[in-house]
Amino acid sequence: MEETISLKEIYEIVKKRLSLIVSFVIGAALLAAIVSFFILTPIYQSSTQFIVNQSQESSNQEMQIDQNTIRTNVELINTYNVIITSTAILNDVIEELSLSYSPEALKSNIQVSSEQNSQVVTVTVKDPDPALATEIANTTVHVFQEKIPDLMNVDNVNILSEAITKENPSPVEPKPMLNIAIGIVLGLMVGVGIAFLLEYLDTKIRTEQDVEEKLGLTLIGVISTIEADDIRRDPSTTTQPVKRGGFHHVQAKKTGTN
Known part of the structure; x- marks a missing residue:
C-alpha cells in the first residue's frame, strides 16, 4: 500500500527536528566561510584586448574595408582563439617570463573570448599574483602578435588595450558570499533530508x-x-x-x- 504524507505531517516533522536542521544550516555556512576566507587561495585576473583588422600595409594603400573583409576577420578569430593558447605561443611566454607553469597549466589560466560578430578579442588571465596575471596577459598577446605573420602569413592583429594592475586589486575567486549562500542551501537540504530519514527510521509507538x-x-x-x-x-x-x-x-x- 502506497504511503502518503500530508503537509501537516511535514510541518510536524520539520518542527520536531528544527534544531537539527538549524544546526546543519549554521554548520554548513560556517564551513563555507572558513574555506572561503582561510583555505582557498585568492585568485586575481587581468585582461587585455586586441583587434583583428586590416594590416598596416593595406591601410597605407587605402583599401576600402567591405563586408567580405570584415566577415573574413571575424571568421579568423575562431582560429586565433586556438592559436593564442597553443604550445607554440605559451612556450615563448613561459620562457620570456621565466614561469614555473607548464604549457597545460598556463593554458588553464587563460581565457580567450570575443563577442559575436565582433573583431575585438579579450584575453583574460587568472593568477594568485595580480601583477603576474597582468604580465602574462600582455606578454601572451605580444608574442601572439609577433608570431601570427609567420604562422598564418597575415598581419591583421593590433593591440587595442593592454592589461594593467590596479592599486588595490580585488580577487575574483573565491566568492565568499556566494559560497556561504550555497552552503546554507546545501545545509538546509541535508538537514531536512536527515530529519525525514530519522523520522522514517523511528519505529517507536507514541500515539x-x-x-x-x-x-x-x-x-x-x-x-x-x-x-x-x-x-x-x-x-x-x-x-x-x-x-x-x-x-x-x-x-x-x-x-x-x-
Missing part, C-alpha cells in the same frame, strides 16, 4: 494513531498517565512514589495515632 497504523490494531481504550502530584491526597495519608523495577508504584503510609 494512538501509531498503534492503528503500525500495529494494525483497533484502539478500544486509552489509559492516561497520572503523575504523583495529580493524585488527590487524603489529609490523614501521605503518598510517596517509589520506583521499583522500572515502574512507578505508590506506597501509602497511614499517619496519626493508633
Whole structure:
C-alpha cells in the first residue's frame, strides 16, 4: 500500500527536528566561510584586448574595408582563439617570463573570448599574483602578435588595450558570499533530508494513531498517565512514589495515632 504524507505531517516533522536542521544550516555556512576566507587561495585576473583588422600595409594603400573583409576577420578569430593558447605561443611566454607553469597549466589560466560578430578579442588571465596575471596577459598577446605573420602569413592583429594592475586589486575567486549562500542551501537540504530519514527510521509507538497504523490494531481504550502530584491526597495519608523495577508504584503510609 502506497504511503502518503500530508503537509501537516511535514510541518510536524520539520518542527520536531528544527534544531537539527538549524544546526546543519549554521554548520554548513560556517564551513563555507572558513574555506572561503582561510583555505582557498585568492585568485586575481587581468585582461587585455586586441583587434583583428586590416594590416598596416593595406591601410597605407587605402583599401576600402567591405563586408567580405570584415566577415573574413571575424571568421579568423575562431582560429586565433586556438592559436593564442597553443604550445607554440605559451612556450615563448613561459620562457620570456621565466614561469614555473607548464604549457597545460598556463593554458588553464587563460581565457580567450570575443563577442559575436565582433573583431575585438579579450584575453583574460587568472593568477594568485595580480601583477603576474597582468604580465602574462600582455606578454601572451605580444608574442601572439609577433608570431601570427609567420604562422598564418597575415598581419591583421593590433593591440587595442593592454592589461594593467590596479592599486588595490580585488580577487575574483573565491566568492565568499556566494559560497556561504550555497552552503546554507546545501545545509538546509541535508538537514531536512536527515530529519525525514530519522523520522522514517523511528519505529517507536507514541500515539494512538501509531498503534492503528503500525500495529494494525483497533484502539478500544486509552489509559492516561497520572503523575504523583495529580493524585488527590487524603489529609490523614501521605503518598510517596517509589520506583521499583522500572515502574512507578505508590506506597501509602497511614499517619496519626493508633
